Amino acid sequence: QKEVEQNSGPLSVPEGAIASLNCTYSDRGSQSFFWYRQYSGKSPELIMFIYSNGDKEDGRFTAQLNKASQYVSLLIRDSQPSDSATYLCAVIAGYSTLTFGKGTMLLVSP
Amino acid sequence: GAVVSQHPSRVICKSGTSVKIECRSLDFQATTMFWYRQFPKQSLMLMATSNEGSKATYEQGVEKDKFLINHASLTLSTLTVTSAHPEDSSFYICSARDNIYGYTFGSGTRLTVV
Numbered sequence: 001q002k003e004v005e006q007n008s009g010p011l012s013v014p015e016g017a018i019a020s021l022n023c024t025y026s027d028r029g030s031q032s033f034f035w036y037r038q039y040s041g042k043s044p045e046l047i048m049f050i051y052s053n054g055d056k057e058d059g060r061f062t063a064q065l066n067k068a069s070q071y072v073s074l075l076i077r078d079s080q081p082s083d084s085a086t087y088l089c090a091v092i093a094g095y096s097t098l099t100f101g102k103g104t105m106l107l108v109s110p
Numbered sequence: 111g112a113v114v115s116q117h118p119s120r121v122i123c124k125s126g127t128s129v130k131i132e133c134r135s136l137d138f139q140a141t142t143m144f145w146y147r148q149f150p151k152q153s154l155m156l157m158a159t160s161n162e163g164s165k166a167t168y169e170q171g172v173e174k175d176k177f178l179i180n181h182a183s184l185t186l187s188t189l190t191v192t193s194a195h196p197e198d199s200s201f202y203i204c205s206a207r208d209n210i211y212g213y214t215f216g217s218g219t220r221l222t223v224v
Contacts, residue, residue: 041201042217043217088154098205
């Protein structure tokens with residue numbers, strides 16, 4: 001059973017702070033890792049994907065992957081109220097389909 | 111980037127009727143599309159994988175006779191919820207896979223069965 005675990009939150013951070021979102025996965029064969037943002041009542045939108053161990057930066061977002069620990073994280077620098085949403089971690093192993101975590105709700109207060 | 115159009119965005123139907131949801135890839139050909147269901151405060155749960163020109167592959171626990179999937183062309187997949195009941199009320203989201211952008215999601219369909 002492939003599992004992707006996330007803390008449901010909410011994670012509350014003040015505007016301008018760094019938000020750190022974490023995700024663990026059970027399938028050691030997982031190869032591709034995605035972070036999606038989902039606003040209430042909307043479908044997910046891709047923020048970042050990462051395939052290799054280490055950090056990947058894109059603007060205010062940094063994805064971190066540690067395959068040995070089966071851990072992937074998303075850092076959001078200079079958090080804005082508009083970043084308030086649910087963040088979904090998703091994982092693919094081989095040619096299988098995306099497996100989603102339940103998501104972490106992020107609340108950024110002005 | 112890749113665009114997936116999903117219609118309708120919202121539908122209310124009476125119990126016992128059928129509802130069809132369309133998912134179109136607008137600027138790319140999608141040999142594989144996916145249908146998800148999301149209940150409030152829950153994650154996306156994969157219902158089925160739709161392959162162009164062949165039968166869909168359903169996840170365990172999903173009734174294939176209730177959730178009919180047709181993927182007749184490389185740009186269109188449809189999900190028909192047959193004999194809908196209130197417990198089928200949910201947010202249904204389609205996704206298409208392409209070789210460049212990976213997975214692209216449609217905007218979702220909020221189904222309410224009354």
